[in-house]
Amino acid sequence: MQIELQKIIPVPLKDKFAQRGSDVWNKELRFLEREWIKLKAPSGTGKTTLVHIIYKLRSDYEGNVLWDNNNLRSIASNELAKMRQQYISIVFQDLRLFPNLTAKENIELNRVLQKPIYESRAIEVMAARLNISHILQQRAALCSYGEQQRIAIIRALVQPFEWLIMDEPFSHLDEENIKRASGLIAEECDKRNAGFVITDLEDDTHFHYTKQLNL
């Protein structure tokens, strides 16, 4: 699946972005299959806005976003659900876990929302790799931010996808854990021949990016 951005610019930030040069805003852009894309930008330049626009959480923007030539604006809710179950997975900056479900249940939910591709056991294997086995039975609300971040990453990895969207997924992880997480993510993307879009504040070498863009 390709993602195409046609001169998108968020309406509330229009004036602010018009004066500044950007690789993304108001540009024609195409994310090809299996591309690993890094979006670098300082705080407040619209990383999360872009992620939400691509994932169709907001539509207050000019221009068009196409998923495989389907304009996001005209996609129906049940079709959108199918895309989110099969083609696009996401790690939100604010994580968005269900606070009253356990870590395991949070991940399990996204595994069984569609026809599962992994056995339930795969969750434990991934959790072990990211050092969070011990909190799997704990309510998500009681986990630290760094733990929640890893739960959210595993949750995104247990479903099928062709694109993985990650919004500052390592902000609360130490170098060691970032290494483990990026290793797991790269492995899962390779398995699926999937591409990803990751946003961050700084340059990094966590992945072999095929494209680096400044927002």
Added chain:
Amino acid sequence: MLNILLKKLIKTSAGRIRFVMAVMGLSVALLLIFSAVQIEADYYDLLRSKNNQDSIANFLVVNKAVTNKTVGATTLSDAEITDLKKQQFTDAVGLLTSCHFKVSAESLSERIPFYSDIFFESVPDEFIDVKTDAWKWDANSDYIPMIVPNMFLDMYNFGFATSQDLPQLTQELVKNLPVQINIKTPLGRVNYYGKVVGFSDRISSVLVPQPFMEWANAKFGTIQNAKSSRIVIRTKDPGNPALTAYLKKNGLTTDADKTRFSKYRRVVDFVVNLSWITGAVMLLFALLIFTLFIQLTIASCKDEIMLLVTLGAAPKQLQQFLMKQFFPSNIIISVIVLVLIALLQFLLQQFLYRQGMYVSPLISLFTIGTAAIILLVLWVVNKWSIKNYVYETT
């Protein structure tokens, strides 16, 4: 697995009291509606069923009420008869033909002597409830069969005979009694030989075969083209209030005893109407409470539902899940109420059976059909409100 997780997220306990209220309201509403249908079905059962077919109930002799205004003018016009035929409660109309000559009867037996002026009437055979081979007339013979009302014999046995110190008579005895019939003609008296061949409760008159009457009226009649003033109608339901109302409106009367069902019928109608109107109103309120309950549940899980959809849950998936949470209670209520009605019906059958009335011990198909229709309505309302509120939320 998904359902277990969804159950943890979408809690239906938010409006527990409302739910109990809705369930109670729905139960009472269904009980009233189903009872109304079942009572109506039972009433028709009583009316139509062969086991209950009461020979007197279905035939009514109708004539104009004799009042100061109608004295001497009680004949029914063709228009009046045609109009009566057109009424939906009338299955068939038979004219009672009166005789246009004078008749007297006298006993040939010395043991039981009597003499009396009498009259004849006739009616098509299909309206007569006495079936016997002796009910035949032949122009070549001088034999005339007669059917007399049971009431005549009763009046004689219990009124006349006891007061005059005369022997009481059995039906069999009367049937064996040879009677001489004298018909007065302009040329003098003609003698026939008559016999009572049966007793009837249906038409209170001395009946002779229709062909004899036509023949005799033509031969001996002194009044030409006389019109009928009594007719007999066959009806499915003599208790039909429309029939009583029609008779009253047109100044007609009939045996009040036969239309006595009319009063019962009005009571049944009233109870049934009251029951189903109350039931319908309650159903409406129950539906409203159910809808509010669904709305409340969805509203109280708004955040969870939105996040589920964000993660890729399809609104359809959520609707199916919610439907599974809400609708089964409706099915359970309907089934329980149906079972209750079936039980009551069985008890009613036992009770009525002891009163000599027969209704089915089983619940009517109409009641089950009504249950199916109401379930369908409930399903549509549930589905609609879930869909509405889920879309409102997402």
